[in-house]
Amino acid sequence: MKKILTIILLFVITVGFNKDKIAYKFFNADGKKIKYSKVLKEIAQADIVFFGELHNNPICHWLQYELTKDLYMELNGDIILGAEMIEADNQMILNEYLAGMISAKSYKKEARLWPNYKTDYAPLVEFAKDSNLAFVATNIPRRYASVVYKKGFEGLDTLSAQAKLYIAPLPIEYDPEVACYKSMLEGMEGMGSHATETLPMAQAIKDATMAYNIAGYLDSGKLFIHYNGSFHSDNFEGILWYLNRYKPGLNIVTIASIEQSDINDLDEEYLNRANFLLVIPEDMTKTH
Numbered sequence: 604m605k606k607i608l609t610i611i612l613l614f615v616i617t618v619g620f621n622k623d624k625i626a627y628k629f630f631n632a633d634g635k636k637i638k639y640s641k642v643l644k645e646i647a648q649a650d651i652v653f654f655g656e657l658h659n660n661p662i663c664h665w666l667q668y669e670l671t672k673d674l675y676m677e678l679n680g681d682i683i684l685g686a687e688m689i690e691a692d693n694q695m696i697l698n699e700y701l702a703g704m705i706s707a708k709s710y711k712k713e714a715r716l717w718p719n720y721k722t723d724y725a726p727l728v729e730f731a732k733d734s735n736l737a738f739v740a741t742n743i744p745r746r747y748a749s750v751v752y753k754k755g756f757e758g759l760d761t762l763s764a765q766a767k768l769y770i771a772p773l774p775i776e777y778d779p780e781v782a783c784y785k786s787m788l789e790g791m792e793g794m795g796s797h798a799t800e801t802l803p804m805a806q807a808i809k810d811a812t813m814a815y816n817i818a819g820y821l822d823s824g825k826l827f828i829h830y831n832g833s834f835h836s837d838n839f840e841g842i843l844w845y846l847n848r849y850k851p852g853l854n855i856v857t858i859a860s861i862e863q864s865d866i867n868d869l870d871e872e873y874l875n876r877a878n879f880l881l882v883i884p885e886d887m888t889k890t891h
Contacts, residue, residue: 625866626887627662630880634869642858642879643670647677649856650821653842655833655877657860659889664723666881667830671730674826683820684731685739687809687831688717688724691769691816694740701732715745719891727830739820741829743812744769752805759808771811776848777804783840810835814845821850833860837876862887 629637646652654670656663674682689697693714700710717724731738747770750758759773767773779785784803791802813831820827835841836857843855859877862885863870873880 625884627666627881627883628866630869630882632875632878632880634871634874634880637879643673643677645878646670646856647674647826648854649826650853651817651827651829651846652856652858653829653831653836655831655836655857655859657862657883658723658832659719659891660860660862660883660887661723661890662883662887663860663881664726664890668726668730671727671828674828675730675734675736678826680734680736681825683737683739683823683825683827684727685741685817685820685827685829686724686727687742687813687829687835688720689738689740690715690742690744691740691812692744697728697738697740701728701736701738703732722890724830737820739816739827741813741816743771743809748805748809751808752799752801755801755804756808769812770808771815771845775808775811776845777807778844779803781840781844782838783834806841810841811845814842814849817842818846818849821853839877 629639629642631637654663654667656667671682671684696705696710696714699705700707700714711720728738730736747759747762747766750762756774756777759767759770762770777784779788779800784807787803787806788800791799813829813835817827817829829842831842836843837859839855839857843857846853846855856879857877858879858881859873860881860883861870861873861876862883864885866882866884869880869882873882
């Protein structure tokens with residue numbers, strides 16, 4: 604009997620240690636598993652795809668890179684890249700680097716890059732450089748988003764004409780009842796003096812500026828791949844809310860990134876958050 608129990612214990616341990624370690628799974632909006640190849644094919648038919656990432660998740664960044672390479676091959680190079688992580692007033696610096704006019708050292712020194720740029724975004728920029736692709740710096744300069752946070756949209760009226768070139772045309776439309784902005788303000792309840800209605804406004808000016816900068820490239824017939832924090836495109840709001848006003852009728856696809864303890868099934872709360880849900884184990888290591 605003791606020998607049998609030992610054998611059973613060894614079997615259980617062996618099975619446990621040999622269990623596959625799945626790093627991610629894709630689901631459609633209805634919560635059904637979907638293969639990466641199917642996701643790729645559907646995105647290839649779109650005008651633009653928003654890849655909503657978790658900024659410090661390595662699987663998000665790896666799949667952004669892999670998806671970009673595969674779409675490049677699928678569409679014979681007819682793609683344009685763009686990212687929240689590079690601000691619009693750095694477009695010239697980025698262009699000069701892509702064209703080989705300035706060194707990587709100069710580019711990194713001047714472009715106010717995110718702390719995780721080297722590991723998470725440099726591969727995308729280098730792919731664009733090597734493949735002669737356009738890469739659009741879509742986001743508002745953070746100093747102007749800060750103006751909105753401190754003074755509301757009215758604060759932007761005091762900016763110079765040159766500064767306003769890096770912002771969506773003013774005045775921007777703003778609806779505080781849009782769920783993503785409303786939930787942001789509701790999440791601040793109980794914070795007392797730290798709660799301010801200008802926080803979702805600052806988020807909205809980012810979304811509007813990214814949408815406006817993207818819209819200018821959507822007549823090329825090329826697929827636009829945009830990398831942004833998932834919050835900016837979840838539930839088809841944020842950037843999409845503005846893009847549908849600047850350029851209605853587009854075929855838009857979204858990917859939302861989610862962490863769960865069990866990735867075998869999509870939690871109900873995430874249904875319909877995006878066209879495709881990238882689900883990653885919540886104990887995944889982080890890039891920063």
